[in-house]
Amino acid sequence: MPSLGYCIADNLETFQELFHAQRNCDFIIRELSPYGVRMAVLYIDGMASRTNIEDMVLRPLMRMRPFGSIAPAGRAQALMDMVLPTGTGELETDVMKVANFILDGNCAVLCDGSGEAVLAEMQGFVTRSVDQPLIENVTFGPHEAFNESIRTNLTLLHRTLRTPDLVTEMMEIGSTSKTKVAVVYLSGVANPDTVNEFKRRLSGVKVDKLLSIGQLQQLIEDRPGRLLPQILQTERPDRTASFLMDGMVAVVCDNSPYVLAAPATFLTFLHTPDDHALRWQYGSFIRVVRILGFFLSLLLPAVYNALLLFHQELLPTDLLTSILEGYTLVPLSVTLELVLMDFIFDLINEASLRMPGSMGSTLGIVGGLVLGQAAVSANLISPMLIIIVSVAGLGLFAVPSYPLSLALRIARLVLVIASTVAGFVGIALALCFFIGSSAALESFGTPYFAPLAPHMRHNGDLFLRLPERFQKKRPGMAHPLKTNAAPAPRGWDKKEGK
Amino acid sequence: MNDSIRTPEMTVLLASILTAQWFSSTGNGFLDACGNAVIWAILAAGLLLTLLSLLLVRLAPKRGLLTVCQERKGFFLFPLISFALFSLLAATALRDTLSMLSTFLLPHTPRWFLLLMLLPVIGLAGWLGIASVARSIKLVGPALLALYAVVLVLSVWNQGDVYNFFPLLGNGVPALGKTALSALSVTAWLPMLWIDKPQLEGTGRAGMRAPLYATAISLAGYIAYGLLFSGGGAATTTFPLHRLSAAGGFSHSFQRTHALFVFAWLPVQVAAVGAGICYAARSLHAALPAAPGRILVIPPLALACALGFRDIEHSPMWLNTLLQTNLQSLLVLPLLLPMIVGKAAERRREKEARHA
Numbered sequence: 001m002p003s004l005g006y007c008i009a010d011n012l013e014t015f016q017e018l019f020h021a022q023r024n025c026d027f028i029i030r031e032l033s034p035y036g037v038r039m040a041v042l043y044i045d046g047m048a049s050r051t052n053i054e055d056m057v058l059r060p061l062m063r064m065r066p067f068g069s070i071a072p073a074g075r076a077q078a079l080m081d082m083v084l085p086t087g088t089g090e091l092e093t094d095v096m097k098v099a100n101f102i103l104d105g106n107c108a109v110l111c112d113g114s115g116e117a118v119l120a121e122m123q124g125f126v127t128r129s130v131d132q133p134l135i136e137n138v139t140f141g142p143h144e145a146f147n148e149s150i151r152t153n154l155t156l157l158h159r160t161l162r163t164p165d166l167v168t169e170m171m172e173i174g175s176t177s178k179t180k181v182a183v184v185y186l187s188g189v190a191n192p193d194t195v196n197e198f199k200r201r202l203s204g205v206k207v208d209k210l211l212s213i214g215q216l217q218q219l220i221e222d223r224p225g226r227l228l229p230q231i232l233q234t235e236r237p238d239r240t241a242s243f244l245m246d247g248m249v250a251v252v253c254d255n256s257p258y259v260l261a262a263p264a265t266f267l268t269f270l271h272t273p274d275d276h277a278l279r280w281q282y283g284s285f286i287r288v289v290r291i292l293g294f295f296l297s298l299l300l301p302a303v304y305n306a307l308l309l310f311h312q313e314l315l316p317t318d319l320l321t322s323i324l325e326g327y328t329l330v331p332l333s334v335t336l337e338l339v340l341m342d343f344i345f346d347l348i349n350e351a352s353l354r355m356p357g358s359m360g361s362t363l364g365i366v367g368g369l370v371l372g373q374a375a376v377s378a379n380l381i382s383p384m385l386i387i388i389v390s391v392a393g394l395g396l397f398a399v400p401s402y403p404l405s406l407a408l409r410i411a412r413l414v415l416v417i418a419s420t421v422a423g424f425v426g427i428a429l430a431l432c433f434f435i436g437s438s439a440a441l442e443s444f445g446t447p448y449f450a451p452l453a454p455h456m457r458h459n460g461d462l463f464l465r466l467p468e469r470f471q472k473k474r475p476g477m478a479h480p481l482k483t484n485a486a487p488a489p490r491g492w493d494k495k496e497g498k
Numbered sequence: 499m500n501d502s503i504r505t506p507e508m509t510v511l512l513a514s515i516l517t518a519q520w521f522s523s524t525g526n527g528f529l530d531a532c533g534n535a536v537i538w539a540i541l542a543a544g545l546l547l548t549l550l551s552l553l554l555v556r557l558a559p560k561r562g563l564l565t566v567c568q569e570r571k572g573f574f575l576f577p578l579i580s581f582a583l584f585s586l587l588a589a590t591a592l593r594d595t596l597s598m599l600s601t602f603l604l605p606h607t608p609r610w611f612l613l614l615m616l617l618p619v620i621g622l623a624g625w626l627g628i629a630s631v632a633r634s635i636k637l638v639g640p641a642l643l644a645l646y647a648v649v650l651v652l653s654v655w656n657q658g659d660v661y662n663f664f665p666l667l668g669n670g671v672p673a674l675g676k677t678a679l680s681a682l683s684v685t686a687w688l689p690m691l692w693i694d695k696p697q698l699e700g701t702g703r704a705g706m707r708a709p710l711y712a713t714a715i716s717l718a719g720y721i722a723y724g725l726l727f728s729g730g731g732a733a734t735t736t737f738p739l740h741r742l743s744a745a746g747g748f749s750h751s752f753q754r755t756h757a758l759f760v761f762a763w764l765p766v767q768v769a770a771v772g773a774g775i776c777y778a779a780r781s782l783h784a785a786l787p788a789a790p791g792r793i794l795v796i797p798p799l800a801l802a803c804a805l806g807f808r809d810i811e812h813s814p815m816w817l818n819t820l821l822q823t824n825l826q827s828l829l830v831l832p833l834l835l836p837m838i839v840g841k842a843a844e845r846r847r848e849k850e851a852r853h854a
Contacts, residue, residue, distance in 0.1 A: 424757050425599060425604060425764070433619050436772075439626075454504045454633060455506045
């Protein structure tokens, strides 16, 4: 790597060539010569804060005293020690490192006679403020979410976990984009094997650009070809902190408001922070409702299809008569109806996502009510099917993880086709296939259905959430180094103090 | 991949295989020979199974079956015997599954189409390995067990009759003895699964928990089954598992509920077939270590499909005898005998060394 020279003119020429200064109006070189010593401040307009540069770099340089007996080679050191009042400051000789520092939104100060550049953090680019979560909304928990700035996201984590054991290891991915990625874990809790495996996979990612965390997830997942996601994505700092406390490892990516966390198991995709923020009775109840909603969404359309095509004898006569009356004038088969309505439901969902806020909700109402009612009135579909698809759709929206809900949509379609072929037998075979292939999945060495299969230590937080006072151990899925999490959750209680 | 199997998974897997053997295969032979005292025969078989398992613990406390086979002379032969044993297990379970599907659920569907439907699932089970099969069945095990328990309790409530236990000796001692041996043959190969020690994690030196729990669960179910039917009616019972579901007390709420129980017995059957194929493939791998492991799933899968495809009416007598009478369990003896002889010789050598 080329190093800086002692002549500022040569150094400036190097940087002008590197940043295409002739054509690039964003790259700013502000030259000044206090007491005849030529200096230059380099930064990118819009990335660095011009106000801070003026106040903390230019003004002190213009008002500095002469270098006096300080040798030219020591001028950069002198500037850093005695002139520039920046919070961070270091010296660098490598041209590419200086350039990368400038590209991060900071500034570099060059001084004639010195072969070093003074690096000062001056970031001033605009980012979205910390806002409420878009997808992972809760009733009782915190309402902060990550944003696109990696520094802000790491700050949110540090605020939640005020411990020196919170370690952040930074790396860059993308030969052109040079996207900053941070591996975050709790030293002494996270298993070193998991941390090393994360670092190994991340350092093995060789791409030109890394623009989103979703892209990174697909590049480091165990089995990206499988339907179920194997790494958690979350936009919540409190949830990430909880994962870190359990011994999991998180990956924070610049320009992405989501964080990855692993090892992830199937049940963790169905948990929300509300389960813990509420009392254990309420938390358990809503979790059970959510899990039942998941299975209802997965199975209800296929079971309905199987009942009408193969197993009508299972239905009570009155119910069967009522259903069949609705099919008197409907020209389509049950399966076609189901697939069509499912497709329309997904279409309305996608369209409402693309529309601006108020129009999106209006579209949902129009699409759901008007289209559904019109379709029934036109005898295109039966009334019972609207109920089936609606209930299945509600179950889908109850799933907290968006990737899992997308997997659920696809699995539902496969089950409907299987039920068309062979009724309950088809559904049972399809479920055996799904469960079997999912049981073989792993997430960074942890089986996907742990701690159910294989049986592992857990802290009573699976289907039901046990009271907080019973959750003294960390779950074993992430193989944490420390298993004790809470020695005395209700230590004030005389019964528990014994 | 983490392919360890722990005691809970192995327990559920063994219980599933036992259930597939006892509840899905026709029970005519037992009941004709033994009458109502089939319960005692099954209990005696369970006791013998436990003793056999203890014997095997002594013989090879820390080694797997295939390791033992490799240590014996003629090591190529024993893995092939093991391969045959488990392929026949898979074939029996597959045949029973196809028969149950074509008899009760999809009578108008050609048998070849039913096999085609089953093929991806059982092929996947063999491909993914025994650990995945064990984990999958363990995952749904509690739900299946609860479903079975509900059916059994309701059935016993409706039709239970303790006089079904009597007369105590059924059709006489010889018939009872014959039935006990026959029942043992159903389960005699199970300790060989247990003896797959390297796969079992945390089982300790004894390692008895999985087969004991599995046997206890299945025995309890079969005893309850014995209470359900009187001697006359039971003689014509085939596919006891399906019969159980039909006898359950749900008929007040639904017209016919047996179709629902496909969710209960099909995973069990698939697990039994999958386990047979997995262990057969591993046995073959022990005989042919140079061959890629997963490709060796194909021979047992093909063999199971070929043997299990035809139903009883259209199969030759030798095949029916092989699959329906559990004679394949006799293949265990050639594996056990050298182990017993070898252990005895080892003890003799140790004794001589001590005296020397």
